Amino acid sequence: MTFAKKALTLTTLAALGFGASASAGPNLNGAGASFPAPLYQRWFADLAKAKDIQVNYQSVGSGAGVRQFIAGTVDFGATDEPIKASDAAKVKRGVVQFPATGGTIAIAYNKPGCSLKLTQKQVADIFLGTIRDWKELKCAPGKISVAHRSDGSGTTFSFTNSLSAFSPAWKSKVGEGKSVNWPVGVGGKGNEGVAGLLTNTPGSIGYISRAFVKGSLQSAAVQNKAGNFVKPDLKGGTAALNSIKLDADLAGEDPNPAGAQAYPITTLTWILAYKTGNGSKAGAIRDAFLYILSPKPQGLADDLGYVPLREGILKSAKAAVAKIGS
Known part of the structure; x- marks a missing residue:
């Protein structure tokens, strides 16, 4: 069986009956982590219906996603490891990093x-x-x-x-x-x-x-x-x-949590957006990310094999999205 890179393209959306025509709403491009790809694909399909915002997400792995984000060839990146300070320093437009889901x-x-x-x-x-x-x-x-x-x-x-x-x-x-x-x-x-x-x-x-x-x-x-x-x-x-504490960049991990019921190999996964230079897409980017952080999309996480964000982590993620400017 051959596994190609997963992408939620406009053609795929149309074939599945999700979303409007390619010219109807803003088009956003993202690339990165394969870990959350099934959830992202569902979220972005629902987003096309709810907000008329089309997202093409390429599941190319966190490493490739960070590289494309640094190069500025996408509107956002995605990674299961928070971006390193040395990599963030290469992004002249500034970095807004926030967790999107857990898994x-x-x-x-x-x-x-x-x-x-x-x-x-x-x-x-x-x-x-x-x-x-x-x-x-x-x-x-x-x-x-x-x-x-x-x-x-x-x-x-x-x-x-x-x-x-x-x-x-x-x-x-x-x-x-x-x-x-x-x-x-x-x-x-x-x-x-x-x-x-x-x-x-x-x-x-x-x-x-x-x-x-x-x-x-x-x-x-x-x-x-x-x-x-x-x-x-x-x-x-x-x-x-619940054991993960986020720092000022909303990065955080616990590779062996102490909780009695905690599964020991659990992670957040992050989206990387640009703080500036988004131009006319800025509003659509904010709308798209606030949508995936809203109750209905987060409520789909468990059904698709993920862990929804809650309380403090969710509040911090929404506050970070507000920092995405034009």
Whole structure:
């Protein structure tokens, strides 16, 4: 199965019956994280109907999204890792960064008849290649095939950041980043590509957004800092997000939250907008982002495999959108 870059184009919108003609409303272009792409695509389709604002979002990965944002070839970028200060300094128009949704990173696997409960050490050891056979995880014996991202990825940053918190061996041998030197496994591009590898490879395991765990794939329960085994669902994700404190740039992370019900691999995902230089599109950009932060779109998050923003984080995100100028 081939997984192309996901894009919500005007043609797609028309074919699905979403939105108006290409000339009716403003057209915005964005690119970046594949992690939230299914939710963004739904939001932008609904936005076209509700506000007559057309958005073309390219799911190219966080690394590519940040590069396009710095280059100024898009109206906004998207990333699962907050933009670095050194990168933000390259954007002469100024950066407005805000979280759009939260999500859990599932340890997804294709092993029928196996119900995985993984300790934090086991998660790290699988991706270090020191656990190689399913029998070591109390499943039917067989070789474990590991899948990971091949492209620069905010999902990879969040996942490896948690692995570094879980395992001193991982931190010293591999560390964290959008791209790392994987000790074992094969790579797929985007969450879509990794999900495809897992679906087509019995006996495989990898990390993907919960939204991509479908069909033959299952999610492992992972032991959290409190010692409880937790699934990557709304309850576990919400408990984890509640522990994240945002800084002045609305960046924040907790790679191993302490809450008793917290799923330990949970992240926010951010949109990057320009503070100035938006011209006549400024109003449409603000309207689009305030729409996705409103109750109905946020209410769709759980149904599509994400964690809605709440209270302080949501209020801060809306305040940031107001800073987007012309």
